[in-house]
Amino acid sequence: MQPQTLDHVMLALADPTRRAILDRLQREGEARVTDLAAPFAVSLNAVSKHIRLLERASLVRRRRSGREHFLSFNPAPLDEAAAWIEEKRAFWTKRLDALERALVEDDAAKQRLRKGRKR
Amino acid sequence: MQPQTLDHVMLALADPTRRAILDRLQREGEARVTDLAAPFAVSLNAVSKHIRLLERASLVRRRRSGREHFLSFNPAPLDEAAAWIEEKRAFWTKRLDALERALVEDDAAKQRLRKGRKR
DNA sequence: CCTACATTAAACCTTTTAGTTGAATATATG
DNA sequence: CATATATTCAACTAAAAGGTTTAATGTAGG
Numbered sequence: 001m002q003p004q005t006l007d008h009v010m011l012a013l014a015d016p017t018r019r020a021i022l023d024r025l026q027r028e029g030e031a032r033v034t035d036l037a038a039p040f041a042v043s044l045n046a047v048s049k050h051i052r053l054l055e056r057a058s059l060v061r062r063r064r065s066g067r068e069h070f071l072s073f074n075p076a077p078l079d080e081a082a083a084w085i086e087e088k089r090a091f092w093t094k095r096l097d098a099l100e101r102a103l104v105e106d107d108a109a110k111q112r113l114r115k116g117r118k119r
Numbered sequence: 120m121q122p123q124t125l126d127h128v129m130l131a132l133a134d135p136t137r138r139a140i141l142d143r144l145q146r147e148g149e150a151r152v153t154d155l156a157a158p159f160a161v162s163l164n165a166v167s168k169h170i171r172l173l174e175r176a177s178l179v180r181r182r183r184s185g186r187e188h189f190l191s192f193n194p195a196p197l198d199e200a201a202a203w204i205e206e207k208r209a210f211w212t213k214r215l216d217a218l219e220r221a222l223v224e225d226d227a228a229k230q231r232l233r234k235g236r237k238r
Numbered sequence: 239c240c241t242a243c244a245t246t247a248a249a250c251c252t253t254t255t256a257g258t259t260g261a262a263t264a265t266a267t268g
Numbered sequence: 269c270a271t272a273t274a275t276t277c278a279a280c281t282a283a284a285a286g287g288t289t290t291a292a293t294g295t296a297g298g
Binding site: 011042046050053066068 | 264266
């Protein structure tokens with residue numbers, strides 16, 4: 001994957017219209033440009049441009065059939081994005097786990113102390 | 120979380136300098152603006168602006184101590200981003216699993232046919 | 239007090255995003 | 269063929285991103 005691809009994927013996801021387009025393609029499969037544009041308050045041309053950004057990120061594929069263009073969702077580029085984010089989250093989870101272990105250990109030590117005092 | 124926050128988080132991640140800054144803060148903990156800027160070929164002011172975008176997305180926190188500002192990584196906003204992406208990926212995995220099951224079932228049916236013919 | 243340091247603010251430039259409207263292109267259909 | 273439909277292209281505007289340089293602000297240290 002080219003180095004700027006992750007940039008393109010993240011940027012493509014940084015807009016509610018484009019995320020909604022991907023949502024729909026995921027739920028309903030192939031759709032035409034006109035169909036995709038219908039729910040939005042912007043022009044068909046604006047949606048056409050959004051689709052171009054999604055294509056640049058390889059998040060949608062285009063199949064031409066006569067005058068109609070059928071777009072479909074391609075989730076493959078999400079792998080790298082997910083990997084990047086999860087690596088950051090995994091680290092945090094590890095830190096939280098370590099904190100929890102420390103607290104549990106501390107608690108156990110206090111318990112031992114209490115028991116020791118009782119006897 | 121406000122509706123535009125996911126936009127800000129995704130946009131913040133759509134730049135290699137900002138991702139590198141988050142990487143470093145994750146690995147090494149707190150750092151000053153000057154320290155963060157050092158590895159990059161751009162001006163200190165450019166990095167200061169990148170940090171502002173990261174703060175807008177709540178991905179970094181700022182602690183002032185005299186004339187120094189210490190930045191730290193806040194992974195919390197990544198949750199929503201990861202959730203969005205994973206929901207899209209989970210769907211795809213499910214589809215692949217379904218496809219695999221269908222192929223295995225088809226194969227099993229062929230096996231049954233072959234065995235039936237032999238006997 | 240003076241000077242150096244850490245950082246932001248302000249002004250400016252260029253490129254990209256995001257949108258519009260109007261024309262062009264290609265394909266269906268009566 | 270004539271007309272309607274589906275889509276992009278081109279030109280334009282406005283705003284945001286990403287960068288620079290030159291102040292301005294605040295703090296630390298002799």
